[in-house]
Amino acid sequence: MKKKGLILLTAAVLTMGSACSKETNNAGAGSSTSPEAKSDTVVVWTYPVHGTYEKDLPGLIEDFNKKYPHIKVQTEMLSWAEGPKKFDVALNAGNPPDLYFHGVDGAYVNTGLALELTNYLTPEIKADYLPGVLELGQIQGKQYGMPLYQSQWAWGGNKRILEEAGIDWKKIQKDGWTWTEFNEASAKLTKKLDNGSQQYALVTDGTSLDFIEMMTRNNGMPDVLDEKGAFQWNDDRVLNTMTFVSDLIKKGNMPKETSALTPAKRTEMFYGGQAAIISKAIPYYDVMIQNRNKDIDAGKIKGEKIDFVLLPVPHNDSAKPGTTMFGEGYVAFKQKNDKGEEHAKNTFLVMEALSGAKAGNSANELVLPFVRKSQAEEFKGKEMGKPENLEAGKLLAKNMIKPVTLNLDIDKAAKQKQFKEQVVKPNMQALFSGEKAPKDILEDFKAKGKQMFGQ
Template sequence: MKFNKWLSIAMIFVFVIVAAACGKKEEPAPGAGGNTEQKQDTTPDTVKVWTYPVHGKYEDDIKVLISEFNKTYPHIKVEYEVLSWAEGPKKFDVALNAGNPPDLYFGGMNGQYVNTGLALPIDSYLTDEIKKDFLPGTLDTMKFGGKQYGLPLYQSLWGWGANKRILDEAGIDYKKIQDNGWTWEEFLSVSKKLNKTLPDGTQQYALVTDGTSLDFLDMVTRNAGLVDAVDEKGNFIWNDNKITDALKFINTLVKDGYMPKETVALAPAKRTEMFYAGQAAIISKAIPYYDVMIANRNKDIDAGKVKGEKIEYIQLPVPHSPAVSGYGVTTGGGEGYIAFTQKGQTNEQHKKNTFLVLDSLTGALAGNSANELCLPFVRTSQAKAFEGKGLAKEVNFNVSKKMRETLAPQVALTIDVDKAAKLKQYREQVQKPNFQALLAGEKTPEAVAEDLKTKGQQMLR
């Protein structure tokens, strides 16, 4: 009898424990999904975002992105400001130097941001799910020193672009170039067919670029096998025949008249004007977005708003040295939102909220920016969300995808801050004047190469 009494008590005790266990709510593991965020502090918070007119309709995009974000996080207010490309960088620098940058800033990654101590590492907030959503190599464009400070919205791509009519008239097989790339020698052969005097007496050039920046020099030297003046470890590499070969190629383009003699003084706007006027078959530093820009210009011509020839745009890769195999090398990088904290800021929840906004502004719906700019998507979810809605012509979009696969590494993101600062100084004080002297015919390729080598060894040791 006593045995049965104690057995009954034990069974009741076990039943109570089991019932309690079944009634206990299972806590989600960190990074397991949206449930984790529901447990966060829901105290009202404000995240400040400074951005730019990424494309013509970008402010419409950001309004939608914030609205969708607030459906899940109504307690986080997102204040955004659209800066001008002309004045925005200066305004941001002032705020950063004062220790009060916005929580999120649109742009490319820069080691100088890290040097201020205000760039916010986001590695601890990145889930495996988010990492896997980004295509290979895309996250690296927003890293510095191995740490993640931002997320890319898209990857910029600089190539060359052509007027299809002029290529067709010269019998140029541009599809072969798009599929396989081309060498410097092949481009020079094509240039002979593209250069001619037009009926009105003006000259049609094979290629037009501006001489006021180093963009053209960057594209040519990278296609000579030189990722930059230094390699990814910071070693100076503009000290052999590769740089001389690149300079000789550029010199030939000007000397033989394939580019205008006045290239050294050409501003970007004049370069574009010449291309639109049919005075150049190919334009340098052409981005895939030209597909949309030129299509809109064609509509304006039809509507009588603009006078000129309608152009069918063809995206081309940059030609490369025979020493570089394959498709050639593409200049570009990641652009997106970089996270910052303010001087004295210690609120961990605010940092987490900043990351939540960052992920939203670069998520699946944010893929419209890449779509509008005719660029390959950086996230699998973006490609899925905009499947079949692409604005770029297929013939050009396929080239853009190949160009993305051949992007040159961004050396400035792998070397230390001091070396990056010296590289920037070298570019302005040595590369630029020598490049312009070469374009103007004031110095030979050999003399320029020697100056670049000597001063590079002094400044970038």
């Protein structure tokens, strides 16, 4: 009996060993999970990044779980309106999600909860990112974010109106244009229409700072502060920029009611043919307007179909062109009750999966430059935008101005934000309405700049 029992026990052990060996081999071939891997949950808060993102996300996670079945990915789709508030509350309470869709922010790093990624980035991942892109996920040289795409601010034109006025938009896309050239074009694009309404060369809204930030970046000023923290908006460059904008309104090339225009009204005027050019325009307008044209053809909405043209922002004749671009993607966080190094590694694995080749559909849908070589290869021949606008976007990216906030310490970044909200925004309203002259705005900038920055 003892001999028989020993034989049975030996057979059982051999069988178990064979099973374990088979499981281990399978894990190595089709999964990076070992039998000892502990189950873990990584929490992801994100947004409807583009039209199909809510459909794309489960597929990305499914692919990830084929390789890492022990890591559960728990996602929550936030609204653009309420999501930022919800995240701020969670962050301040010390319990942010493991991954959050956003650009990197010095305020996040200042909490001590942002997860530095430098040690997790493999040479292969670094090599896959296109030059200059990973830096868009860094604060003062340390990696905290993985860009999914490069946001790009530009202007957009109505091809019909531009061509009727004899404007060579192809040349502008290729070579850019100066303020002098834009003024010459504006005179041709501003006129009374047959229905009695006014057609303007340019329309923008009066409620945001996007327009003036794009204009100053095309006059040698990367931001209110430069990357070393020196105050910029206190000399003739900002005076010349304000004068250029003021003159557009005085000449009637921009609406006199600009200060009261909302982003929605600005878009309505562009769709209605009341403006040849709209600021700001993102490349995604190409897809949006193509879809609008389809709705017009289907009788769902009324209006004139528009052929959209992506245009660079004009630059001062004596300055270099500059494109406003920044990285958006996933930022990783720890919690007040730290879950340990293994959880941090798992968080990075999920982050990489949500930023990899197939995740490049976000850039594709938004008609933005891909951030990784693998993404460009994955979607080669499947691009959503029109060829001329895709090419224009690539040219715009060559003149990218890196956000200065990525180099500023948290105190200076906060003061810059405060200066924009408390000083720049009301002065822009006053400039648009004609209540303040450019020279008076410059003096206000100088005085407030000394108070806030000591410069």
